[in-house]
Amino acid sequence: MKQTDMNIFAQLESEVRSYCRSFPTVFTKAKGYKMWDESGKEYLDFFSGAGALNYGHNEDSMKEKLVNYIMSDGITHSLDMATQPKAEFLETFNEVILKPRNLEYKVMFPGPTGTNTVESALKLARKVTGRTDIISFTNGFHGMTIGSLSVTGNAFKRKGAGIPLQNVVTMPYDSFVNEGLDTLEYLERFLEDGGSGVDIPAAMILETVQGEGGINAASFEWLQRIEAICKRWGILLIVDDVQAGVGRTGTFFSFEKAGIKPDIVCMSKSIGGYGLPLAITLIRPDLDIWAPGEHNGTFRGNNHAFVTATAALEFWKDPEFEQNIQKRSELIYSFLESIVEKYPEVKGEVRGRGYMVGIGSEVEGLSEKIAAEAFNRGLIMETSGPKDEVFKLFPPLIIDDAGLEAGFEIIEASVKTALEAAEPVAN
Template identity: 70%
Template sequence: MSKKYKNSLAIFEQLESEVRAYCRSFPTVFTKAKGSKLWDEEGKEYLDFLSGAGALNYGHNNQKMQDALVRYILQDNISHSLDMATEAKRNFLEKFNEVILKPRNLQYKVMFTGPTGTNAVESALKLARKVTGRTNIISFTNGFHGMTLGSLSVTGNAMKRKGAGVPLQNTISVPFDNYFEEDFDTVEYLKQILEDSGSGLDKPAAVILETVQGEGGINAARFHWLKRIEEVCREYNILLIVDDIQAGIGRTGTFFSFEPAGIKPDIVCLSKSLSGYGLPMAITLFKPELDQWKPGEHNGTFRGNNLAFVTAVESLNYWDDDSFEKDIQKKANVVTDFLQRLVKDFPELKGNRQGRGLMQGIKCGAKDLAAKVCQEAFKRGLIMETSGPIDEVFKLFPPLTIEIEELKKGFEIIEQSIDAVVKQQKLITV
């Protein structure tokens, strides 16, 4: 490495686009990661409560997945294969069917899309329009579904939508659960605009939603609300798409985030932690009768990432029985108790606990406070990020495999960070 750039962020500032984001929040050069921890080139250790924005649910360099991957590579097995049949893909399909689909009585066809979440969403929107012959898609306030044009059209964030540079059409955004006051029935609102011939809404092809809005503020839909949305979709012959890219793969406690609501979406989008190792991989699941694609009608050069198939198979071993789910719930309860105490002990936050599972955070009523808490936490060796339309939520996304002791160490840093920020705020206002 050039001495000029050693221990420096200068090369990134000089050569990398201004679009970079995370490196601004965490201004150091990382060199190593294992489990729930990262280290930078100065040797400083950080606890990771970001988990690759949900792409590392099983932690960094999970040993069993790493061993399986290294063995596979050293045997000169297939790494890239477009959508050709390979042993690695077969192993994934068999394991996914036996461990995930069958026990949940889900009969889905598996579509390997391009390797990112937004590609899974794009394919879901295209399929819904193809099958129904309709163009409109209903999405929800504060939803986030990706950064390509189709996905942006069903995303709520104004700044991200503006980046499209063109009109985002054939979608309508309706209020998510509890978007207004709790007594405002957003499902009845949806039914009204579907029923009313004067609403100006053409019958949609699909409704797309996240059960917990990861980027939109960790807003968790109530289970009975999700059930009623499904009922509306069935009543009006509209397809239901659940974007489980961030909230799924165990993040909210069950493999699919919609399981506790007792619903069965027509289409499900998965990515992020699907490979288990941070390797790019995405799939779109849909009911067999919707499989009306012509060969090659939606494709992608990197939809055959066999390295990801290998680690994904290993990751599915966590789901052989219900012990992993129970462990997640145990840790989730610890997080819930901690956050509820913070809200009580620090009224200056004007806070509300958000989310469920290991996808929780505190929505701060005090301006800019969440971002300042994250900054202070980073100084103290903890990585976490903000969420929400104005970054008003600091969110906890630890690996699902984190040890309780590490979790509590992170809690100490968060509490210290909040205390420091609150004291700074009081000094400013004096």
């Protein structure tokens, strides 16, 4: 087979490309938790499409249903017209996910990506409350369009907007300063004091575990207090579950164990099951005051994604699926704790929950070197945080113990190699 010339991408694709720089090879095949490049080299995928492939690559039942649907000339594109796949998804999602969790939401299809669902949530919150401001949190990441960027903390990404990002107040996330500072006492003081310069906002938006911001996990108590503050002041609570949802933190919704019920929930990435573009905005029914067509999108009726999204929900009918996620989550966390303990030179801290975890290192550039070495050894993982100081593990939920152990071996070997390379050479 003719090998692809990597120069094609440098010559013809925009400089904005990023992941292909971290993983410089041409991939040709993927299955489960593995990928292969055109030379036949095998890679363990601890990246999962940045959380868009929680069920792994080319899962058999989804693939079969999708192929059958395509071969029967089923509707592909339909805007928001009524179709059988959409009806099946809505009904299944309500019966399998919402009702067992005692949740009641209307489902909105805002467009197929994460930033689409965030934009719709911000617009609706402002429409419902009549207020303009939003409170977001340090190191939050919510998307790359203007509204979503305005509630994103990363300075590099914000700069890309090219215009001032307004009508947002940023408050400190849980433990942003240190473990001793009560960030919510600070936040509530701003709301209480008429001289603070902070108006009562339309909404607060947050991730329960911050993905791009450094795998920072809010405590359940902090989340519960956020909900109470929102209720006290008539502020809508928006949880961005685009990356942390669909089992990534151990339960379908990332906020379940905190016992809170957000007013609006943003979902995308793995909600489509197969990696196909799909996003949904879950809205408390009394807040659903949209006029028809007031927010729309050409590709909000992605029927191929409805087919695979419905098939993916079959996993959640079996309680053992979620139980296995939580059992393996403990294995992953224990492994990371062992790395921090065995290699104090990493100056590391284990972060996150579930299959959304990593190690934050105080050693500048070390996490990037570990991720690069892991790729050379056949494992794909990325870094996150304001300074890429965290190497993070995002294996698919369907990975088995053998896959995890193989990945752990590569990661530990990569840590050793990166530390050895960082050691000063003796005279």
